[in-house]
Amino acid sequence: MSQAPHTVSRLRSARLARSAKPFLARGGPRGERCAGCRLIPSHCICALRPAVPVRAGFCLLMADIEPLKPSNTGWLIADVVTDTFAFGWARTEVDPALLALLADPQWQPYLVFPGEFVDSARVVTDVHAADGSQGKRPLFVLLDATWPEARKMFRKSPYLDKLPVLSLQSEQLSRYKLRRSQRDEHFCTSEVGALCLELAGEAHAAQTLEAYLDVFTNRYLKAKQQQPVDPDDAAHQRLKNLTHPC
Template structure:
């Protein structure tokens, strides 16, 4: 089947590879051929299952140095689902002018998603503003700014990105434990980027999109681990049936 058009994370990955002086070898995964559309082994390709759901909210991924290169990165899943996903490399001394322009664009209300316990209280919000009108007839939409990195990297990015200091900090109130099994974390309440985006979509009232992204992460994890263990994928198991049921309203 034809590959989907490259989204923001895919384009960032391509640009990052072009800058690399040596090939990136992912730890813990197969080092053979990978599908350019989903980063999995061709035998476990996920492209045919990529969901299409209308989403009004936007996602802005600020990614640590090699995050876009990792096959286990879940920001890729967000970009598969949310049409208005933007992705930028993070650097301590340089900021992409396109990122600054996006944050200043009046069609968006940006929220920097980060735990409130690490932030001055006056910046912290736990709810988002309702869609507001601007320019006569279009609503201002929420733009969730996610630091796509390991937790130590994300804390460093938060401290050393002064161009984000003016943004309200959205502190998600959730007791959800992470189900992400592709990398280790010292704490079960450290969610992966896709899980954070799911909570943001729920907060924005994008229920179908939140449920679909949640199901898509489960299916991606299943394909990834089965490929790693050289096991076949069961397209009729509960995970695939759940994702398929959420995609049905868009058929016809």
Template sequence: MARLRTARLARSAKPFLARGGPRGERCPGCRLVPSHCVCSLHPVVPTRAGVCLLMADIEPLKPSNTGWLIADVVPDTLAFGWARTEVDPALLALLADPQWQPYVVFPGEFVAPERVVTEVACADASAAKRPLFILLDATWPEARKMFRKSPYLDRFPVLSLQPEQISRYQLRRSRRDDHFCTAEVAGLCLDLAGEPQAAQVLQTYLDVFTHHYLQAKHQLPPDWQGEAHQRLAQALGRTARA
């Protein structure tokens, strides 16, 4: 993620200015202002599943991007920039690695029925292959374009999520409640892969990050003993910071 951000900044003709977020210096680790940094809370949960993020052009630059949170929690998270005309050879090597069974995570209503699955066949620890969830980290219009114009993904099953919950993500607006942010999608995938603790930690870490981001935006201190922090500490078996 940091590599992608550095490379994207190097290509920029002018500084990237995030809209609507907190201003000023930011922590290079969590992209929050230093007074609201969450790096001390950085949770890591060993998982059998992996995540592959295909990121639209400016996503690595957005402080509100939640792909970073997935990379914090899930050790085997790899991120690649997406371009219509070229493919990173490292991405193709990852997709060809025999240890992984890739799943493209995308709504089934837009896909040929024969490609759609709703369960993760290799969720069992005894399965020969580990699940690798390919997430298109982009706005919805960008994600649809990425899906259509990435023929190297065509040979993989499409995991269509059927979540009953409503998105709680507050940092960007969507016209539909069933449009989830990238971290929420990853959490649902981890649940299907038989990784409930990692799913819970990722969701509560997202809630903590959202709290710190919004508090910084409104120039208010974070509540280190708040409900989100307590849930994250409980999920990790820790004590919330005083």
């Protein structure tokens, strides 16, 4: 059961339209995938997509083929948070709509990036620490890419240079099992999104996004291993309890 296409889905369609040849995801089943969640139909999670009111927003700046990867988790943020915007990144050009979003007075953008790689004068650890942020809605700008790609995007995007850099502080190690980072402290995009929501005081939305990621990971791996879904396991029950509390 597919949902209406959101911003990441539309970016994926646009990227596919520019492709000279079909994109083949590495590993996993090669057959039909649901357009709404990128999983095979028997493991589709569209019916479980949460509807959570969230004041914060997200701006996903995505590396070239990131929207095409079935394992991408920026997609999950767009599922959960209505005000999610997605743009493809290119070194030589920038979408005018991205610049307009970053300049929109209703938002206070925060570029989420490790503080150890940034001039300390730009680094904040609180979503209300930026000058002029009073009353504005937080907009978390995430570089949705592999770590080497994200560092390149950070260095070669001068329009991001004036944004405060939100450096996340967390002792939690990534539980993401689909794409492993060489550094255990690196989070997947959806985990970063959940941490941002916690900082913004959106605890329920953060927990829901975490639970939704767990269900997505569960079903993705079961599909890859050709195993059936157990809708009553712990991951599914947690998501159900958060989205349909008694």
